[in-house]
Amino acid sequence: MTAQPALRPERPFFSSGPTAKPPGWSADQLDTKSLGRSHRSKYAKGRLKYAIDLSRELLGVPDDYLVGIMPGSDTGALECAMWTMLGAGPATVAAWESFGNIWIQDAVKQLKLKDLTPLSADYGEIPDLASIPQDHDVVFTWNGTTSGAKIPNTDWLEPGRKGITINDATSAVFAMEMDWPKLDATTYSWQKIMGSEAQHGMLILSPKAVERIESYDPEWPLPKLFRLKKGDKLNRAIFEGATINTPSMLAVEDYIWALEWAKSIGxxxxxxxxxxxxxxxxxxxxxxxxxxxxxxxxxxxxxxxxxxxxxxxxxxxxxxxxxxxxxxxxxxxxxxxxxxxxxxxxxxxxxxxxxxxxxxxxxxxxxxxxxxxxxxxxxxxxxxxx
Structure with missing residues (x-):
């Protein structure tokens, strides 16, 4: 019989989402002044904007990109990008694990895209990304959360390509460098790398993505949670802390704590x-x-x-x-x-x-x-x- 090891993990949290809280976290360290307040109050909206600004700073998001808080975690943010931007031209959805395959099913069964190329590979592998035409919109998962396989680089995305890129980066952002000039819509959730609470996601848009949203109206109806436009223009208030629906301010404060911790360590x-x-x-x-x-x-x-x-x-x-x-x-x-x-x-x-x-x-x-x-x-x- 093999002897039991002598040492035990002090924090036995190894889940892939929600992930371990950052070291030193405790609930009594969270700012609670926004609780019991309207999320549209000056203070609460300021905290939402602070979460956006701190995310931008830490991730090195370009100044002309927009960063917004979305409902429904990474799923809500990613599907919002798909529902509002796809269908204007040919598209490829690439998948090599569970969540990427969900995006393929969305494109095939829900959006029913007319000019769609599904591109898939087995768990642990990556499909031939270089085969994707540069005029195609492309949806891909930077890092396969359920397969442990990530893209090796972004060489397959040419600078100035005609199609837009929609990047599910939820288990990559804050762990890997993002090639922002080649990314048009990038999404992630607070519950992954930052160890924060679930149900809220982030949507990062390039100027090219904004132009697509403002110039294109999809043929399918958009749920309220996916409506990014006010009239014919992008509702930029969403990217200044005015969320589409009511957020959990407790979750917001938890995310802010994690961001401040990450900033404090470098x-x-x-x-x-x-x-x-x-x-x-x-x-x-x-x-x-x-x-x-x-x-x-x-x-x-x-x-x-x-x-x-x-x-x-x-x-x-x-x-x-x-x-x-x-x-x-x-x-x-x-x-x-x-x-x-x-x-x-x-x-x-x-x-x-x-x-x-x-x-x-x-x-x-x-x-x-x-x-x-x-x-x-x-x-x-x-x-x-x-």
């Missing part, structure tokens, strides 16, 4: 460095562990946020498909029961495996302490003790 570069360090620990461990492999086999595609891994080896391959699927779940369940690590089982629609969140709100030492426990649980499972 901003975007520090957040990227923390994610690189954390993911490097996990990747090196996978390489040294014969019964695991990274779901993304190409190192150039391997994420630094939600690292996904699958099992291999003689014992694992001897199992039935049902028993194979149960391996990661049993390991994750056992360690959750022991308060060693929470929520690091793979995504329900992905191939069976484990997924360890490595974003900047996670401490490297906690990851180092988790990994021997996974090894212990694996050996216990092989021995029939789990």
């Amino acid at each position: 901003g975007l570069s520090a957040m990227i460095e923390r994610a690189n360090t954390n993911s490097g620990i996990v990747k090196d461990w996978i390489e040294a562990t014969p019964w695991l492999r990274n779901m993304a086999s190409d190192p150039a595609l391997q994420t630094n946020s939600g690292v996904c891994m699958v099992f291999q080896g003689e014992w694992y391959e001897s199992l039935s498909d049902e028993d194979k699927a149960a391996v990661p779940k049993k390991i994750a369940t056992k360690l959750e029961e022991m308060d060693i690590g929470y929520d690091f089982n793979g995504y329900r629609d992905a191939p069976p495996g484990l997924r360890i969140w490595c974003g900047g709100s996670v401490e490297a030492e906690d990851i180092r302490r988790l990994l021997p426990w996974i090894e212990w649980a694996y050996e216990e499972l092989k021995a029939g003790n789990l």
